[in-house]
Structures are given as structure tokens and as C-alpha cells.
Amino acid sequence: MPAQLITRCLEAARLAPSGTNCQPWKFLVVRSAEKRRALMDAAFGQPMFDQAPVVVVLLGDTKMYRKRFRTGQELIEVGAIVREDADKALAAYKEMKPDEDDAAAIARNCMIAGQNLILEATDLGLGSCWVMLFKHEKVVELFGLPKNLLPVALIPLGHPDQDPPPRPRYPLSEVAFDESPDRPWITPPDRGT
Numbered sequence: 001m002p003a004q005l006i007t008r009c010l011e012a013a014r015l016a017p018s019g020t021n022c023q024p025w026k027f028l029v030v031r032s033a034e035k036r037r038a039l040m041d042a043a044f045g046q047p048m049f050d051q052a053p054v055v056v057v058l059l060g061d062t063k064m065y066r067k068r069f070r071t072g073q074e075l076i077e078v079g080a081i082v083r084e085d086a087d088k089a090l091a092a093y094k095e096m097k098p099d100e101d102d103a104a105a106i107a108r109n110c111m112i113a114g115q116n117l118i119l120e121a122t123d124l125g126l127g128s129c130w131v132m133l134f135k136h137e138k139v140v141e142l143f144g145l146p147k148n149l150l151p152v153a154l155i156p157l158g159h160p161d162q163d164p165p166p167r168p169r170y171p172l173s174e175v176a177f178d179e180s181p182d183r184p185w186i187t188p189p190d191r192g193t
């Protein structure tokens with residue numbers, strides 16, 4: 001696969017939003033057949049690692065996440081937010097006392113970057129797959145990852161050789177609501193206005 005296509009996907013991922021703009025992600029591009037096979041082993045033998053020429057290992061970076069109050073300050077400096085609003089957000093954050101650990105918060109941000117990557121890949125005509133079923137410790141060992149880099153997902157990329165029908169989705173009337181969770185969202189008839 002041309003490296004330019006991979007760069008397009010990585011660029012789309014890099015532009016993802018993140019809380020306080022902390023950007024707690026790293027993208028490790030893996031093309032060697034040997035490493036992809038090792039990733040397949042880590043992922044319980046899922047075959048796409050052998051078939052797809054590229055795998056992007058999506059990593060969460062705890063160092064970047066811990067800098068989030070500093071990146072919040074940078075947002076003030078570039079005029080993206082005013083200090084008063086930043087102070088209010090910080091007070092709200094403290095009151096919320098999020099009970100999740102850092103890894104969960106980091107993964108939440110990284111998933112948006114991964115979705116950007118997948119949407120760009122789809123737009124370029126590439127096939128991809130989210131893979132979260134894998135042994136994290138095997139991936140850490142394979143690449144000798146430092147402590148601050150946490151595997152979040154594996155994303156194989158390639159030229160699709162299949163065109164499967166879309167997987168079913170629940171209808172909008174079951175998942176979208178209008179003002180109250182017992183009132184399904186119903187689209188009014190289009191009167192052409």
C-alpha cells in the first residue's frame with residue numbers, strides 16, 4: 001500500500017478532538033509480515049493481520065494525558081477559550097470527581113482518533129477493522145513499549161477483497177428519542193418545504 005495513503009489516514013487521526021486538547025495518542029504503523037504475524041498471535045489468530053498489509057497499533061499515551069491541565073492553559077494562550085470558562089470547566093471537573101481511571105479516559109479519546117482513521121481509510125477505498133480482542137501484554141512485549149504507552153486497539157488496513165452486506169443496526173425508532181426516553185424519535189413526513 002502506498003505510504004501516502006497511510007499518511008492520509010494518520011493525518012485524519014491526528015486531527016481528532018480530545019479533552020483539553022491533550023491528544024493522548026500515538027500511532028504505530030506495522031508493515032513487516034513477521035510483526036503482523038506476531039500481532040495475529042496476540043489477537044487470538046484473527047486472520048486479517050496476515051491478509052492486510054498494514055496494521056496501525058493505536059496507543060494511548062499517559063504522559064500526554066497527564067499534561068492535560070497544561071494543554072488547557074495553552075488553549076487559553078492561543079485564545080481558543082477564555083480563562084473564566086476554563087476555570088469553570090476545571091471546577092466542574094473537580095465536582096464531577098470522575099471515578100474512571102486514566103486508562104479509560106485515555107482510551108475514550110483514542111477511540112475518536114481511531115474512528116477518524118477508519119473513516120478516512122473508508123473514504124480512500126480501503127478496508128479496515130477495529131480489533132480490541134487481543135492480549136495487551138503481548139503487544140507491549142513485541143514492540144518493547146515504554147510504560148506510558150498503552151495499547152488501545154489494532155486497526156488492520158488493506159484493499160478489500162470482499163464486499164459483505166452491512167451488519168444489521170437497530171432502527172432509529174429503537175435507539176433515538178424525542179424529549180423523553182419513552183418517546184421514539186419519528187421523522188415527520190417531508191412536505192418539500
Ligand SMILES: Cc1cc2nc3c(=O)[nH]c(=O)nc-3n(C[C@H](O)[C@H](O)[C@H](O)COP(=O)(O)O)c2cc1C
Pocket residue numbers: 046129130131132133134166167
Ligand atoms: C470497540 C470495538 C471492538 C471490536 N473488536 C473486534 C475484534 O476484535 N475483531 C473483529 O473481527 N471485529 C471487531 N470489531 C468489529 C465489529 O464486530 C464490527 O464493527 C461490527 O460488527 C459492525 O460491523 P461494521 O463495522 O461492518 O458495520 C470491533 C468493533 C468495535 C467498535
